[in-house]
Amino acid sequence: MELKRVVVTGMGALTPVGNTVDEYWNGLINGVSGAVPVTLFDAAKFKTRFACEVKDFDPTRYLDKKDSRKIDRFAQFALVVSDEALADAGLNADNINPDRVGVVWGSGIGGLITFQNEVMEFAKGDGTPRFSPFFIPKMILDIAAGHISMRHNLRGPNFAVVSACASSTNAIIEAANLIKLGKADIIVSGGSEAVISEAGLGGFNAMKAMSERNDDPATASRPYDKDRDGFVMGEAGGALILESLDHALARGARIICEIAGGGATADAHHITAPHPEGLGARNVMLAALEDAGMQPSDIDYINTHGTSTPLGDVAEVKAILDVFGEHAYNLNISATKSMTGHCLGAAGVIEAIAAIKAVVHDMVPPTINHFTDDPELDPRLNFTFNQSQQRTVRAALSNTFGFGGHNACVIVKKFQG
Known part of the structure; x- marks a missing residue:
């Protein structure tokens, strides 16, 4: 069997140094640090009080206000970056076969913020179980892939990959393999994570894995420096449109690069x-x-x-x-x-x-x-x-x-x- 070549025809990004692919790239090449004091909750009592947050993110710019409340932050990120990537690739309901377009998404933890908040609210009560009916659908890892497919009517292979910090790379590899084997023409692939919370920050602090350079967050992430003292927690989403070369050429797509392996x-x-x-x-x-x-x-x-x-x-x-x-x-x-x-x-x-x-x-x-x-x-x-x-x-x-x-x-x- 001759394997199909896989190319990238669209990208989307929502990161601590830029909320689109172009903004992200400009932040990188200009050496911008995304580390800031935590704003998503009160971190005053934590050993680490800073993180690389996504800046100026308002989900209602992209989603209906009512719907946004039913979707965890990590899945909101997934929807935003997949929208950008599909638009970048020039794909829409009029020029795809939905049965041949899939979603393979990665996340290491998923809806931790939802899980934390629901459990904290329960613990404040008298033991009577009062949970949101959206608790489980907001929390589970695969829901981001599900939301992307429902938003764009994509009926091809659809699943989530979890391998901790390797999750979205594994998702890209699995997506590419599906296309190589002819199981789909296009896969929306990537990953999202949003766990800057009391549970997320506290859990990694307890492992002594994170930097505690609270006096200078912008210089806290120091790979390969003698005085590095741990990682800085970040949150982000990113999406790639992977497409078989034959399909991309047939529709006259702009080819950004090739996935070699x-x-x-x-x-x-x-x-x-x-x-x-x-x-x-x-x-x-x-x-x-x-x-x-x-x-x-x-x-x-x-x-x-x-x-x-x-x-x-x-x-x-x-x-x-x-x-x-x-x-x-x-x-x-x-x-x-x-x-x-x-x-x-x-x-x-x-x-x-x-x-x-x-x-x-x-x-x-x-x-x-x-x-x-x-x-x-x-x-x-x-x-x-x-x-x-x-x-x-x-x-x-x-x-x-x-x-x-x-x-x-x-x-x-x-x-x-």
Whole structure:
């Protein structure tokens, strides 16, 4: 069976540094930090009191006010970015076969805010069960994919993927595979996450996973810096329109780039810590290269997982050196989480969008907030510190790793007919 080629024909983004794809990209290449003191709730008593929030988001700009109350923030994000992506691709009810268009969506946690608020309200009462009839439909992970399909009458494959912080990368890979196999012509894929709440912030604080640099939030996310002290929580949504090349050409679509391949592995090591030698990260990059039929020397840029944690950054760099060898010193490497924070299940798709824009514009976004070199990291590597860099980017690789040892990697490349 001849596998179909998969291309990207539309994108949508809602991030801490921009509420559209163009705004997001401008924020990245200009090194803008999205970290601010928390405004979504009173964080005064928390160890960490800042996060990378989406700014100026009003769901009623995009959704009916009554309907917006029935949809958790993470699913609201999903609807906004899928609308943008479908419009960007020039798709609407008049030019698609709804039975051949699907949705594959990722989220690491889903409707945590809804879950928290419903349980807190119950705990305040006398034990009488009074829950919203929308409690469960707002909370469940798959509801974002369901809402997208209902909003646009998309009747193809429809499901959710959950693999912690690798969720939306896994969703992109699964969507691409469906198209390769001819199971759909178009898939709306990506992910969304919105867990900046008492439960979200408190839970990650209890794990001692997050930065506590409350005096200077904008510089708190410091991937590869000697003084990094943990990740900064973010929230976001991102969507890609994946389409078979044949279908895109037949309708005269603008082709943004090609999905070259993807890989998925497990560390099988620890519930939260990465394999110390980066074994799972090494294997997932090799799997993606094999799937793409590419050599390490074909890659020009890596958007790393790069969360700003002491162990994770070192392990990923070890894996890159193992996979790429001497070519590693020809690569640009950057961690856009230095600007967006760690958007958990949505991290993969917004970082894939950053990689795609790097390929399209031959521009690598920076790793901001670098102040002190880490002696554990090879100084010959180009981490694209503090300023974006212009260079030819033929192909880019994007890494995401999640709690539980889940690893996912996607490779995007310039489209050539």
